[in-house]
Amino acid sequence: MLTCKETSHLVSEALDRRLSLHERVGMRLHLWMCAHCRRFETQLQLLRRALREDTRERPEPELGYADLPPEARKRLLATIAARTQPPSDSG
Amino acid sequence: MSRARQDSESPERWLEEHGGALYRYALLQMRDPHRAEEAVQETLLAALESWGRFAGRSSVRTWLIGILKHKILDELRRSLREQPYGDVPDDPPEDDPAEAHFTEAGRWRAPPADWGKPEQALAQHQFWIALEQCLDTLPLRLTRLFILREVWEMQTDEICKELAITPTNLWTMLHRARLGLRNCLERRWIDGGNPER
Numbered sequence: 001m002l003t004c005k006e007t008s009h010l011v012s013e014a015l016d017r018r019l020s021l022h023e024r025v026g027m028r029l030h031l032w033m034c035a036h037c038r039r040f041e042t043q044l045q046l047l048r049r050a051l052r053e054d055t056r057e058r059p060e061p062e063l064g065y066a067d068l069p070p071e072a073r074k075r076l077l078a079t080i081a082a083r084t085q086p087p088s089d090s091g
Numbered sequence: 092m093s094r095a096r097q098d099s100e101s102p103e104r105w106l107e108e109h110g111g112a113l114y115r116y117a118l119l120q121m122r123d124p125h126r127a128e129e130a131v132q133e134t135l136l137a138a139l140e141s142w143g144r145f146a147g148r149s150s151v152r153t154w155l156i157g158i159l160k161h162k163i164l165d166e167l168r169r170s171l172r173e174q175p176y177g178d179v180p181d182d183p184p185e186d187d188p189a190e191a192h193f194t195e196a197g198r199w200r201a202p203p204a205d206w207g208k209p210e211q212a213l214a215q216h217q218f219w220i221a222l223e224q225c226l227d228t229l230p231l232r233l234t235r236l237f238i239l240r241e242v243w244e245m246q247t248d249e250i251c252k253e254l255a256i257t258p259t260n261l262w263t264m265l266h267r268a269r270l271g272l273r274n275c276l277e278r279r280w281i282d283g284g285n286p287e288r
Contacts, residue, residue, distance in 0.1 A: 003193075003196065003197025003198065004193060004197055004198050004199050005192075005193040005197035005198075006197060008192075008193075008266070008270065009266055012262070012265060012266040012269050012270075013262050013266070015265075015269075016240065016247050016261070016262055016265060017247055017258070017262070036199050036202040036203055039202075039203040039204070039205065039206070040203045040273070042206075042209075043203060043206055043273050043276075044269055044273065045209075046206065046209045046212060046213075047222075047241075047269065047272060047273065047276075048241055049209065049213070050212075050213055050218075050219075050222060051241040051242050052241065052242070052244065053213070054219075055242050063119065063219065063222065063223050063226070066114065066115060066118055066124075067111045067114070067115075068106075068110045068111050068114040068128075068131070069124070072114070072124070072128045072131075073106065073110065075128070075132075076106055076110065076128070076131065076132055076135065077103065077106065079132055079135075079136070080102045080103060080106065080135060080136075080139070083136060083139060084102065084139070
């Protein structure tokens with residue numbers, strides 16, 4: 001019987017790869033008997049959903065929504081201007 | 092040198108229309124505002140160079156984000172060459188899942204609490220504030236991998252190929268990131284006396 005720690009590994013890896021039949025059965029058996037790990041699984045799924053939905057679906061995302069600071073904007077404009085200037089007279 | 096540039100397109104316009112989105116994308120990965128700004132700058136300059144080759148198969152934003160992703164991955168690869176994953180102990184013991192989250196017998200030290208219905212969680216402003224704070228405090232090396240997987244939605248083999256790490260290494264890092272994030276969220280959002288619950 002897997003421990004919670006071992007199960008948490010499998011629950012996490014199931015999000016990144018296909019588990020073997022053996023791994024899947026072991027994980028499912030533990031989850032069937034352990035409410036703590038069931039919650040863990042649900043919560044990881046929520047985290048994944050939150051990040052993906054926030055990125056894909058929201059025009060104004062909740063996460064990391066920091067507009068370009070005005071100073072940064074000015075610097076970037078200046079860099080672009082310098083790069084797009086036609087070459088000055090060279091000797 | 093002529094360039095098939097419509098009157099409406101210009102780097103200034105890109106900056107105005109897409110600068111915010113590019114900056115946010117970079118900030119989520121790099122955390123440091125100066126590095127994020129640098130990534131946006133490199134992206135706009137690279138876009139300027141390659142605009143003639145832009146065939147218009149995607150939107151301008153998608154194209155710019157694509158360039159930005161390359162820049163970010165380049166930078167991540169450079170930083171990994173200096174300090175490879177798995178070579179050094181990545182996190183202080185209190186962040187290592189074995190120590191912090193489970194007993195020696197493999198049981199939860201602090202069993203996950205009930206977070207209620209997912210829909211309700213996602214609707215709470217406090218949830219998002221806590222999540223952002225937690226992403227900010229997670230060790231940066233873990234966060235970056237986590238973002239590649241969960242926000243950029245890169246597959247295991249893509250990430251491993253780009254960063255020259257093993258799948259096992261990646262999955263261990265992601266596991267740590269998820270344990271850390273979940274734990275932090277629970278402390279800040281649930282235990283933090285969230286009044287909306």
